[in-house]
Amino acid sequence: MNDLLPIILAIVAVIIVVGGLIPVFLKRRKSTSTYAGPRDANDPADAAPAGGTIVEDAPGTATPAPGTVVEPSDAVLPEIDVPDDAAGLEVVPVETPAPVEGRLNRLRARLVKSNNILGKGLLALLSSDKIDENVWDEVEETLLLADLGTEPTTQLVDSLRDRVKVLGTRDPEHVKALLRDELVKLVDPDMDRSLNVDRKGGHPAIMIVVGVNGVGKTTTVGKLARVLVAEDKDVILGAADTFRAAASHQLATWGQRVGVPTVMSDIDGADPASVAYEAVKAGIEQEVDVVMIDTAGRLQNKVGLMDELGKVKRVVEKLAEVDEVLLVLDATTGQNGLNQAKVFAEVVNITGIVLTKLDGTAKGGIVVAIQKALGVPVKLVGLGEGPDDLAPFEAEAFVDALLN
Template sequence: MTDLLWLWILLAVLLVGGLTTALVAGVRRRGAPDRDALPGDEPGDADGGLPGGGAASTDVLERPVDQAPPAARLDVPEPVAGRLVRLRGRLARSGSPLGARLLGVLSRDHLTEDDWDELEETLLVADIGAGPAGELIDALRTRVRVEGVREPGAVRQMLREELLGLIDPSLDRRLAATRVTRGDGVEVPAVMLVVGVNGTGKTTTVGKLARVLVAEDRSVLLGAADTFRAAAADQLQTWGSRVGVETVRSDKEGADPASVAFDAVRRGREGAVDVVLVDTAGRLQNKAGLMDELGKIRRVITKEAPLAEVLLVLDATTGQNGMNQARVFGEVAGVTGIVLTKLDGTARGGIVVAVQRELGVPVKLVGLGEGADDLAPFDPEGFVDGLLGDA
């Protein structure tokens, strides 16, 4: 009897133990947190508790801990051909007062001396310069007298031909943007030194030029050699980062510009990039100081690679006032090409002729607006047609 009692007690204990185990398991299944669960896997939260309501993904578990996050999306610069068409259209729509005035006078029945004086004054106001203005008036006088041109279409064509002749479409306006081989057989990047007075949009132009080159599938490296303005290096780095272009700079304000330029060119050679663009300080406190600084930069750069271009950035709206700047930089820097910024309005478009005559080098690029892709190679025919508009 005693044995039977103990047997019943044992069966009761086993039964209570089994019920307790089942009860605990049921509670865990209904929502009790598991000590081994991952953070964010709280029960009752169908999306895993991720911000924004996104479902928990195994990608988080499978991605290596040291894997970098996805890179920021880069800008895709507008193709150069497309922007040329757009900029030409903008010129044509601007209703150029220069072209309208010239055509208006030349279309009169009988041109008097006062009319010719008016034409010359219009050209001078447009910053074409006294010499080129006189040449154009003489050529127009001769053609009007010999050809007797009066019909509007013929007048426009005559003026177009003479203006185009002054701008000289035969000049080589191509950028030297191809890698070259040094005398020792080492291939090096095409190095472009960009100079100009602060306030002309020089640093912005360097950034836009980088976009032009990237649009042409060239690899680019930027050198922030304007070390006297920390904002200039920051600005240049921002422009470059948008299109995946690296910027070589110094963290020390007032560092040696020549040293930064040298580092940029060397980095470009080691990285086998196509073009190195070097931005320089635009201080014009005196000619001697400017000559010393730019001279040192040139000497240091050429230890690594020859200079392919020295581009002078000029603000087109400064007109003849900008010619003094052009003369100084032309003498000091050995300018090979001109970049005219802020050529939005064409009333003073004669500056193209004046600056080419003054420096003996072509306008290679023009900026026609504030957009990131509003810099384009200069097209003489498109520019003249824009000056004349639909008149």
């Protein structure tokens, strides 16, 4: 028995040492993230910073409990390493995105097919032999069903009623021209729909993409990266959607297709503010034109998640001003999209709207309603499932498509 005692003590000592090292290894593991670069991962021009950064305004501040959202002045962001590593992503061929100019015109056929109920319905009513109060009531109902909104509908019907009455016209083409004029006024071609994607003050343009679950944010970021690459912009993507399984790899694959690198965490549930911070840091050091940050989908009625989104924006602003905050909305949700938009606008100061799935609805009036509600322009529209089916919004081309 005495001979076995030294052996037993040695085994116990080994267990204690190994047990002490496991938490250290796990803690270190949680701090890593991956830089998913283009196909040539050894290209020095695509290299990300080798080390991480800790943002700490209050030395010694304890790391908040999981789920706790704190102001940047109190936050200690976990260190994020960004190695030049493709993280096991399958290598995909680099594609050449379609030219941006005229995309909405090229995709007009889809818009015509999906929204012609609105245009044809209105034209059928306004070109009838007798335009009386019943016709105007039907016109108003058609516009409301198209999600135009109460105030814009009243405005359009009153104006059209006066013009048709004064001119006394029954000619369908003349009525169509009047209707087009009124719809263009409502869509407002004078709104600034340009994207702020130019470098300024030595920093890249910073863009954050937000929205609820299921509207297609990650896909929109990938498609928008193709738009920017087609305009000869250098882009870095930040995969700050760290809670949805495979979201980061999905975004990185979009980036690889056009040779755009992605800063991403390899741990589900990593701090999204940390990933966003490192993406901007990499963008500054590599002197790119645009850093695009994809965020996790969140319900607008979840206060904690919305506060976390505000934190992402504030932490990013430690490095550079945020130039664009694009809210992605599903056009098929109609008026519910307005409620979502209002809440997001209160948290992160929306600068533009991206309407997805516009090809799958006859309710094109949501474009007018959302702009009226927020005073923010629709800047991009999604008109299909293809990689280049995202187009800069053009008011007159949109109305022409509505009226076929």
